[in-house]
Amino acid sequence: xxxxxxxxxxxxxxxxxxxxxxxxxxxxxxxxxxxxxxxxxxxxxxxxxxxxxxxxxxxxxxxxxxxxxxxxxxxxxxxxxxxxxxxxxxxxxxxxxxxxxxxxxxxxxxxxxxxxxxxxxxxxxxxxxxxxxxxxxxxxxxxxxxxxxxxxxxxxxxxxxxxxxxxxxxxxxxxxxxxxxxxxxxxxxxxxxxxxxxxxxxxxxxxxxxxxxxxxxxxxxxxxxxxxxxxxxxxxxxxxxxxxxxxxxxxxxxxxxxxxxxxxxxxxxxxxxxxxxxxxxxxxxxxxxxxxxxxxxxxxxxxxxxxxxxxxxxxxxxxxxxxxxxxxxxxxxxxxxxxxxxxxxxxxxxxxxxxxxxxxxxxxxxxxxxxxxxxxxxxxxxxxxxxxxxxxxxxxxxxxxxxxxxxxxxxxxxxxxxxxxxxxxxxxxxxxxxxxxxxxxxxxxxxxxxxxxxxxxxxxxxxxxxxxxxxxxxxxxxxxxxxxxxxxxxxxxxxxxxxxxxxxxxxxxxxxxxxxxxxxxxxxxxxxxxxxxxxxxxxxxxxxxxxxxxxxxxxxxxxxxxxxxxxxxxxxxxxxxxxxxxxxxxxxxxxxxxxxxxxxxxxxxxxxxxxxxxxxxxxxxxxxxxxxxxxxxxxxxxxxxxxxxxxxxxxxxxxxxxxxxxxxxxxxxxxxxxxxxxxxxxxxxxxxxxxxxxxxxxxxxxxxxxxxxx
Amino acid sequence: xxxxxxxxxxxxxxxxxxxxxxxxxxxxxxxxxxxxxxxxxxxxxxxxxxxxxxxxxxxxxxxxxxxxxxxxxxxxxxxxxxxxxxxxxxxxxxxxxxxxxxxxxx
Numbered sequence: 001x002x003x004x005x006x007x008x009x010x011x012x013x014x015x016x017x018x019x020x021x022x023x024x025x026x027x028x029x030x031x032x033x034x035x036x037x038x039x040x041x042x043x044x045x046x047x048x049x050x051x052x053x054x055x056x057x058x059x060x061x062x063x064x065x066x067x068x069x070x071x072x073x074x075x076x077x078x079x080x081x082x083x084x085x086x087x088x089x090x091x092x093x094x095x096x097x098x099x100x101x102x103x104x105x106x107x108x109x110x111x112x113x114x115x116x117x118x119x120x121x122x123x124x125x126x127x128x129x130x131x132x133x134x135x136x137x138x139x140x141x142x143x144x145x146x147x148x149x150x151x152x153x154x155x156x157x158x159x160x161x162x163x164x165x166x167x168x169x170x171x172x173x174x175x176x177x178x179x180x181x182x183x184x185x186x187x188x189x190x191x192x193x194x195x196x197x198x199x200x201x202x203x204x205x206x207x208x209x210x211x212x213x214x215x216x217x218x219x220x221x222x223x224x225x226x227x228x229x230x231x232x233x234x235x236x237x238x239x240x241x242x243x244x245x246x247x248x249x250x251x252x253x254x255x256x257x258x259x260x261x262x263x264x265x266x267x268x269x270x271x272x273x274x275x276x277x278x279x280x281x282x283x284x285x286x287x288x289x290x291x292x293x294x295x296x297x298x299x300x301x302x303x304x305x306x307x308x309x310x311x312x313x314x315x316x317x318x319x320x321x322x323x324x325x326x327x328x329x330x331x332x333x334x335x336x337x338x339x340x341x342x343x344x345x346x347x348x349x350x351x352x353x354x355x356x357x358x359x360x361x362x363x364x365x366x367x368x369x370x371x372x373x374x375x376x377x378x379x380x381x382x383x384x385x386x387x388x389x390x391x392x393x394x395x396x397x398x399x400x401x402x403x404x405x406x407x408x409x410x411x412x413x414x415x416x417x418x419x420x421x422x423x424x425x426x427x428x429x430x431x432x433x434x435x436x437x438x439x440x441x442x443x444x445x446x447x448x449x450x451x452x453x454x455x456x457x458x459x460x461x462x463x464x465x466x467x468x469x470x471x472x473x474x475x476x477x478x479x480x481x482x483x484x485x486x487x488x489x490x491x492x493x494x495x496x497x498x499x500x501x502x503x504x505x506x507x508x509x510x511x512x513x514x515x516x517x518x519x520x521x522x523x524x525x526x527x528x529x530x531x532x533x534x535x536x537x538x539x540x541x542x543x544x545x546x547x548x549x550x551x552x553x554x555x556x557x558x559x560x561x562x563x564x565x566x567x568x569x570x571x572x573x574x575x576x577x578x579x580x581x582x583x584x585x586x587x588x589x590x591x592x593x594x595x596x597x598x599x600x601x602x603x604x605x606x607x608x609x610x611x612x613x614x615x616x617x618x619x620x621x622x623x624x625x626x627x628x629x630x631x632x633x634x635x636x637x638x639x640x641x642x643x644x645x646x647x648x649x650x651x652x653x654x655x656x657x658x659x660x661x662x663x664x665x666x667x668x669x670x671x672x673x674x675x676x677x678x679x680x681x682x683x684x685x686x687x688x689x690x691x692x693x694x695x696x697x698x699x700x701x702x703x704x705x706x707x708x709x710x
Numbered sequence: 711x712x713x714x715x716x717x718x719x720x721x722x723x724x725x726x727x728x729x730x731x732x733x734x735x736x737x738x739x740x741x742x743x744x745x746x747x748x749x750x751x752x753x754x755x756x757x758x759x760x761x762x763x764x765x766x767x768x769x770x771x772x773x774x775x776x777x778x779x780x781x782x783x784x785x786x787x788x789x790x791x792x793x794x795x796x797x798x799x800x801x802x803x804x805x806x807x808x809x810x811x812x813x814x815x816x
Contacts, residue, residue: 084734084735085734086733086734086735086766086767086768087733087734143767144767144768144771146771146774148774148777148778148804182801187801187803190803247801248801249798249801249802252766252767252798253766253767254767254798254801254802257767257770257802257803257804258801258802258803261802261803261804262803264803265803
């Protein structure tokens with residue numbers, strides 16, 4: 001039987017194209033039998049035209065107005081038959097009022113990109129200077145949605161069992177030392193999967209991969225003379241399309257396939273994928289910015305506007321997406337569902353997520369509909385949802401982000417408290433004790449637990465681990481903003497010399513401090529996140545805001561791996577240790593009591609004296625014991641683990657808590673010891689002679705395992 | 711060079727000779743041609759690609775279609791692809807289910 005709605009009913013004015021009324025949903029361009037269905041929403045547009053280009057050509061080969069009968073409600077929809085959709089780029093002309101005070105900025109001369117474009121051309125090869133005379137810079141394309149996933153599906157690893165590795169797609173392999181065939185691309189990451197497996201991480205968190213314009217606000221650095229780019233990409237052009245310039249096949253328009261292949265291969269190797277998504281603003285900037293899409297399609301719907309029609313700027317980037325408008329809310333939901341269903345991604349990290357909880361006037365809401373919708377959405381039901389729980393408008397919600405038991409947070413307090421403790425700042429013990437437990441002071445409400453806390457010491461935003469122990473202050477001069485950009489609150493310590501040092505004592509202390517930091521991170525309850533390159537002491541030479549540095553400042557220098565095998569080995573074994581011990585990976589918080597009859601509470605605190613902690617402001621020593629019988633709430637059996645942290649500059653003896661009969665202490669890690677005695681293979685720990693006391697070196701961490709003596 | 715393709719099947723070996731360009735303009739035609747072999751016993755599915763100058767996303771999808779619908783249990787060979795074609799296949803990661811060989815003599 002033949003369907004009757006697959007045949008043209010109209011002809012375009014020039015007589016070349018056959019048309020019929022389209023389907024309003026799904027939005028965007030969809031391949032249908034014999035043609036392409038185009039559908040776009042605009043509440044205030046008075047008319048709309050489809051603009052068709054051959055790939056890369058500046059002049060459209062055809063402009064087809066949507067006939068009156070092709071508008072359904074506020075949606076313009078039309079099927080165009082017999083298009084060579086592989087060689088096609090499409091846009092829209094929208095006509096309507098230009099009245100900024102009322103929020104309208106229609107301009108019928110601008111070619112506008114489809115907000116639902118699944119592939120976007122115009123920046124096909126990273127860094128290739130665009131033709132600025134092109135009237136259509138970011139060009140919507142049509143793509144297939146029939147990728148051969150075979151049996152792949154999201155891994156659904158419990159979040160407390162993840163070790164997240166945050167990376168920039170380009171920066172990870174762009175440096176010539178990476179040795180990959182396709183540097184700086186999805187394909188490049190795929191080549192490095194064996195490395196990721198050796199390190200042991202179980203999830204990669206990709207900094208923004210949605211299409212953005214690396215040339216946005218590009219300029220020459222007054223200090224280095226190098227080109228400064230929009231390197232990080234926290235400025236979306238389109239939410240549904242992977243960045244073409246991140247694909248080795250971008251020049252062939254095959255970025256969708258390449259990105260999906262990477263995800264499929266990571267899954268095959270047990271590694272999840274979390275995307276860093278930026279729904280707080282777009283690349284259109286403020287009223288002086290370009291027309292790319294949203295501004296010309298329906299400015300008043302897509303953006304938060306002041307009563308005078310200017311753009312609210314809670315993002316610090318010129319505009320703010322109107323996230324709790326029902327139309328925009330649905331677009332965000334459609335987008336996330338698309339990435340979850342069509343790309344099999346395992347979760348999302350939301351940049352400046354607090355903006356997503358602001359109402360249409362910019363005020364914070366008690367129960368933001370968007371955040372609630374995402375928490376309960378059926379398609380996103382197994383996706384990790386992680387909030388950066390603050391915005392540039394002063395809203396700071398770490399510990400209070402609306403969560404419905406679903407949302408985790410980048411725990412900025414973890415980062416700050418660990419850094420303060422690490423550098424030996426007075427009064428840091430109490431905060432550190434909370435952070436080690438998964439921050440119950442922040443997350444023990446509304447059904448949240450340790451899984452709400454994404455623990456990190458470093459992230460793309462700020463110092464690398466090496467720089468955190470090598471610089472007291474930021475050095476962002478190369479950014480061309482007189483070192484005024486980037487955070488001033490780094491809680492870093494340079495170990496006695498600012499920057500690169502030839503002093504062996506300084507470098508030795510830095511190595512130890514890096515080991516201390518990662519040791520504490522990986523024995524903390526919650527989900528640890530590592531910044532890519534930290535395991536090889538990657539440096540940005542003190543730049544703590546390398547958003548614009550598409551060069552050696554940001555690119556990971558893989559030659560550091562050979563120079564810092566000692567650190568890599570320490571990272572690798574700490575990750576393996578965490579994986580081997582479920583007692584380190586509770587989903588809930590500790591109860592601080594012995595509910596298993598083991599003779600020990602689930603967690604107990606110790607100091608120089610067992611069972612006795614000096615909590616005073618000048619104290620810099622803390623130890624804790626996790627009882628193995630209480631692992632995962634007492635559901636699995638594990639060894640007991642004792643961690644002693646001496647952040648004082650002198651050596652101190654720690655009295656060890658006595659274990660039950662037949663149990664002995666074995667040393668797994670001692671950051672004061674030189675390799676190979678700094679860390680052991682999990683399961684091959686060495687029994688210590690003195691079972692009553694351990695001398696913990698200055699600024700050192702010791703990890704012991706309590707197990708039956710052999 | 712003119713774009714064309716020919717399919718021949720003998721002794722459970724399906725040979726597809728590709729020539730010129732394989733893209734959205736002719737991929738559907740090849741797919742229709744290949745559909746005729748669904749249900750037949752195919753032990754080897756051989757794409758002779760020496761004269762193939764360009765393959766697009768739509769073209770690759772025909773190969774995937776052939777693998778899924780015709781040669782799920784068959785050995786799949788891509789014979790003598792040019793560098794430009796092989797690079798696209800490898801970079802997009804679609805080379806994992808077929809063997810790339812220089813020559814084919816059967």
